[in-house]
Amino acid sequence: MDVAGDGGAHDTISVHNFSEKVCEQLVHFHVMRLSGGFFLWVGAAPTLANLAVSMSSKFDAMPLSMLVMGDQSETAPNSLAQRLAKKTKKQVFVSYNLPVVNSNLALQVEDRIKKEMETHPQHF
Amino acid sequence: MYKLKTCQGGLTKGLTMSTTQAMIKSRQTEKEINGIRTQVVCTEFSDHIFVVLTQYGKIGTLVLVTPDSKSSDVSTPMFSTKVLMGKDEPLTHVCAKNLATPVSQEAGNRPVLLGLALKDSSIEAVKLMRDLIKSCQVW
Numbered sequence: 195m196d197v198a199g200d201g202g203a204h205d206t207i208s209v210h211n212f213s214e215k216v217c218e219q220l221v222h223f224h225v226m227r228l229s230g231g232f233f234l235w236v237g238a239a240p241t242l243a244n245l246a247v248s249m250s251s252k253f254d255a256m257p258l259s260m261l262v263m264g265d266q267s268e269t270a271p272n273s274l275a276q277r278l279a280k281k282t283k284k285q286v287f288v289s290y291n292l293p294v295v296n297s298n299l300a301l302q303v304e305d306r307i308k309k310e311m312e313t314h315p316q317h318f
Numbered sequence: 319m320y321k322l323k324t325c326q327g328g329l330t331k332g333l334t335m336s337t338t339q340a341m342i343k344s345r346q347t348e349k350e351i352n353g354i355r356t357q358v359v360c361t362e363f364s365d366h367i368f369v370v371l372t373q374y375g376k377i378g379t380l381v382l383v384t385p386d387s388k389s390s391d392v393s394t395p396m397f398s399t400k401v402l403m404g405k406d407e408p409l410t411h412v413c414a415k416n417l418a419t420p421v422s423q424e425a426g427n428r429p430v431l432l433g434l435a436l437k438d439s440s441i442e443a444v445k446l447m448r449d450l451i452k453s454c455q456v457w
Contacts, residue, residue, distance in 0.1 A: 205375050206348070207357050211340045222341035226359060229375030235361075240341045242363040242431065245380075247403060262380060262402040263431070287377065 205229050210317035214306050217299045221292065223307065225317050231284045232318050236274075236303055237291030244268055248275035249285040256280065270294050274304060281308070282318065345454045351446045354437050358447075360421075362456040367425050370433040371417065371447055378435025379404030381411070383418035385427045397422065404434075413439055417448055425457035 205227075213222045219238055226233040231249075235242070244264025250257045257279035259272045268290075275288035292299060311318050344361040354373050361368040370377055380403040386396040397419055399411045418430035436443075 207346060207359050207370065207372070207375065209344050209346065209359065211342065213340070224340075224342040224344070224361070226344075226361075226370070228370075228372075228377060231376065233370075233377065235342060237341060240362070240364045242366040242368060245402070245431070247380075260403075263382065285376075 208317060210314065212310060216302045216306060217296060219292075219299070221299075221303055221306070223310070225310075227317055228285075231286060232282075233287040233289075234278070234307070235289045235291070236307075237289070239291065241291050242289050243291050244271045244289055246271035246275040246288045246290070247285070248272070248279035248288070250279055250283055257286075268294060270300055274300070274307075277304065278307065282311070284318075343456050345456050347450060347454050349446075349450050351443050351450070352438050352440070356447065356450060358450050358454045360451065360454040360456045362425075366429050366431050367421055367457055368431045368433075369418065369421060369451060371451065372433065372435040373437045374435040376435045377433035379410055379433070381414040381418075381432045381434060382429060383414055383422060383432060384429040385422050395423070395427065402431075409439055410434065413444055416444055417451060420448065421451060421457070424455070428457070 208227045210225045213220060222237055224235040244261060246259055246261045248257045248259035257276050259276040261272055271288050271290040274290055275286045279286040342361060344359060346359040348355060348357040357372050359370040372378060379401060382400045382402055384398050397415055399414045401410055413434060414432050418432050422428060422430045
């Protein structure tokens with residue numbers, strides 16, 4: 195994906211909010227664009243329950259990902275961060291605050307994020 | 319096709335589970351401190367305050383600053399710091415505690431997640447950064 199900006203140190207951090215009804219649930223998104231990466235929060239309630247970090251490595255095709263905060267048994271934040279890092283080639287921070295019971299929800303949420311990346315690349 | 323709702327309004331404090339407004343409230347500011355451009359973004363969550371303090375435009379080192387559970391017993395609560403990612407050296411802990419303690423206290427003893435990417439960690443600079451964070455209060 196072609197994202198504008200080379201991540202120079204003089205970029206101003208930008209914050210972007212959007213929301214969407216996914217699987218009959220209103221899901222909120224909050225993106226903070228940083229130099230060379232972004233922070234993405236996804237949730238239905240304003241909690242920060244977990245945080246995953248992912249970035250590309252020259253030693254592996256798949257980006258490295260790690261959960262730095264929250265329940266280690268939760269795989270959703272890690273996998274989302276990893277896929278977004280793969281797509282954007284950036285350092286990605288993800289906090290995923292939705293119930294994990296519905297895997298369809300996670301897929302639709304990811305599609306919605308990718309849609310936003312296409313329509314508003316300047317925010318990522 | 320998609321109806322975008324760009325919501326800037328904050329939500330009321332507390333644990334409201336269903337708000338139609340923007341879930342997440344954030345504020346940002348920037349200032350030159352000792353000639354170095356310093357950016358701050360504060361974001362409020364119901365269980366955390368997230369503060370990014372950066373002179374590189376990046377999150378940098380992530381530190382979690384948590385008040386002690388027994389803090390209500392004493393007049394000056396104790397805080398523990400944990401480096402979640404990045405440079406785990408004494409100075410990181412000192413800066414994090416210094417910067418995040420007032421935030422946590424003012425935010426009802428919520429833990430503070432702090433992203434630190436500093437070129438200048440001198441005591442004078444840190445004091446000015448504390449004021450800068452304060453000017454970005456979301457809690």
